[in-house]
Amino acid sequence: MRTSVVLFTGDLRVHDQPVLRGALDEAENIVPLFVLDSGVARSGFMVPNRAAFLADCLHDLDAALRKRGGRLIIRSGAVVDEVCRVADEVDAGSVHVAAGVSGYAMRREQRLRDALEASRRTLTVHDAVVTVVPPGGVLPSGSGATAKDHFAVFTPYFRRWRDRVHRAPLGAPRRVEVPDSVVSDPLPSAKSLVAGDVSPGLCAGGESVARERMRHWAAGAMAQYDDRHDDLAGDATSRLSPYLHFGCLSPVELVRVADDRGGSGAQAFVRQLAWRDFNYQVLAARPKASHEDYRSRGDHWRGDERELAAWRDGLTGYPIIDAAMRQLRHEGWMHNRGRLLVGSFLTKTLYVDWRAGAAHFLELLVDGDVANNQLNWQWVAGTGTDTRPNRVLNPLTQAGRFDADGTYVRRWVPELAEIGGPAVHRPWKLPKDTRSRLDYPDPLVDLGEGLDRFHRARDKG
Structure with a gap:
C-alpha cells in the first residue's frame, strides 16, 4: 500500500489544500506532518503571539483531520531530519510540500530534495499556497x-x-487514512513553544x-x-x-x-x-530586501533610543500614533491605516531606521511575515517600491480624515477619554487646567521640524 508524507508548513488547512490533495491522489495512506522547526525557533519567528496562534492552528488542523479519519503528526527538530525519519518509519515513497516563498524556505526545500533523493524517494513541490x-x-x-x-x-x-x-479552489477531502504505526509528539501549547506573555486581545487561531x-x-x-x-x-x-x-x-x-x-x-x-x-x-x-534597502536613498538614520522607546510604548504625544501602537500591543494586530501612520511617523518624522520599526512589529504582530512586514515598512520609508519615496503622512491631517471625532483615539488612549470631539487629536492645545489633569506627554517633536529634518537628510543623501 503506497504511503506519502504531507509536510504542512504555511498551509494549515484542509480546504483548498493542493498539497494534501496531491498526496491523496497518489497514495492510499498519508502522513500529515508538521515539524516544529528548530531553525525557525532560532530565527526569532516564534514569539508569544505567533506561538499562541500556531498552537491554536495545529489543534484545529488535528481536529479537522480526525473528523476525516486521520490525525496530525507532530515532530520537533530539524525539518529535513524529521521528514526523512518519518518517511523511513512508514516506508513512504514520496513527500509533498508547498513551494517556499522565503529564502529560508527555499533553502530548506533544496536540502530536503537532496536528502530524499539519496534514499530514493521523491519530493513533489506544489505551487506556493x-x-x-x-x-x-x-x-x-x-x-x-x-x-x-x-x-x-x-x-x-x-x-x-x-x-x-486563477485555479478553482479545491474542496476538503472526505477521508484521510493515516498509518496506525506512526507516532506523534503531543500537540503543543503556546507556553511549550516559547516563554512570554501573549497580547490580551489576541484573536483565536x-x-x-x-x-x-x-x-x-x-x-x-x-x-x-x-x-x-x-x-x-x-x-x-x-x-x-x-x-x-x-x-x-x-x-x-x-x-x-x-x-x-x-x-x-x-x-x-x-x-x-x-x-x-x-x-x-x-x-x-530580491531576498536581501528583508534586511537591506530595496532602493537606497542614502539615508543616515538617527539613533535616538529615547524617541524609539516612546514610539514603541505609544507615548509620542501624537494621539493617533499612540492609539495605533497601543492597539498593536493589546491585540497583536493593527489596522492597516494605523500601520502606515506609525511607519511614516517613525521613518519620516523621527527619521529612525525602518528596520527598528519592522523588528518591533515582528515581536508582536500575529500576522507578521518577512515579505509583507519588511516590504511594507520599506514602502512607507521610501526605500522600497513606492514611486513617491519622500511622501510624508501628517498624523494630524490623517487623524482628521480617518478618526474625525476621535473615537479610535479614545478607545486606545484612556488618558484622553474625557476630551470630546476632534480636540482629542491636539491635547497640547487644550486649556492649561485641562492639560494639567492629563497624564499624557507633550509631542516628541514638532511636525514641521521633523519634516524639515527629513527633507534635509534626504537631499544630502
Whole structure:
C-alpha cells in the first residue's frame, strides 16, 4: 500500500489544500506532518503571539483531520531530519510540500530534495499556497537583456495578476487514512513553544475560526470595503491577515468568494490580496530586501533610543500614533491605516531606521511575515517600491480624515477619554487646567521640524 508524507508548513488547512490533495491522489495512506522547526525557533519567528496562534492552528488542523479519519503528526527538530525519519518509519515513497516563498524556505526545500533523493524517494513541490499567483507566475514583458525577474511597480503587476486565470479552489477531502504505526509528539501549547506573555486581545487561531470570519465578512462589511477600509474607529477591515499568514485560509478561495459577491467593495479587497502577492514576488526576486534597502536613498538614520522607546510604548504625544501602537500591543494586530501612520511617523518624522520599526512589529504582530512586514515598512520609508519615496503622512491631517471625532483615539488612549470631539487629536492645545489633569506627554517633536529634518537628510543623501 503506497504511503506519502504531507509536510504542512504555511498551509494549515484542509480546504483548498493542493498539497494534501496531491498526496491523496497518489497514495492510499498519508502522513500529515508538521515539524516544529528548530531553525525557525532560532530565527526569532516564534514569539508569544505567533506561538499562541500556531498552537491554536495545529489543534484545529488535528481536529479537522480526525473528523476525516486521520490525525496530525507532530515532530520537533530539524525539518529535513524529521521528514526523512518519518518517511523511513512508514516506508513512504514520496513527500509533498508547498513551494517556499522565503529564502529560508527555499533553502530548506533544496536540502530536503537532496536528502530524499539519496534514499530514493521523491519530493513533489506544489505551487506556493500562501499566494494566489506564485512568485514568478507573472513577469514584466521583455526578453534577453531587457527581461526582468519581477514587477517593481504594483499597478502593472495588478493588471497582469488580474488577467491571469486563477485555479478553482479545491474542496476538503472526505477521508484521510493515516498509518496506525506512526507516532506523534503531543500537540503543543503556546507556553511549550516559547516563554512570554501573549497580547490580551489576541484573536483565536485555526481554520474553523477563519472560515467563520470569512463567511461573516463576505456577507457583511465586504460590500463597503472600498468606502470604509481606512475608517480607524469603524474597524471595517476583514481582520483575516493572521489566517492568511498561517495558511488557515486560501487566498485563492478568498478571491473566488469576493468575485462571486461582486461590487466595488469586493474588488477593492481583491486588490489588497494582490498586494500580498506583489510583496512575495518582490522578496522572492530580491531576498536581501528583508534586511537591506530595496532602493537606497542614502539615508543616515538617527539613533535616538529615547524617541524609539516612546514610539514603541505609544507615548509620542501624537494621539493617533499612540492609539495605533497601543492597539498593536493589546491585540497583536493593527489596522492597516494605523500601520502606515506609525511607519511614516517613525521613518519620516523621527527619521529612525525602518528596520527598528519592522523588528518591533515582528515581536508582536500575529500576522507578521518577512515579505509583507519588511516590504511594507520599506514602502512607507521610501526605500522600497513606492514611486513617491519622500511622501510624508501628517498624523494630524490623517487623524482628521480617518478618526474625525476621535473615537479610535479614545478607545486606545484612556488618558484622553474625557476630551470630546476632534480636540482629542491636539491635547497640547487644550486649556492649561485641562492639560494639567492629563497624564499624557507633550509631542516628541514638532511636525514641521521633523519634516524639515527629513527633507534635509534626504537631499544630502
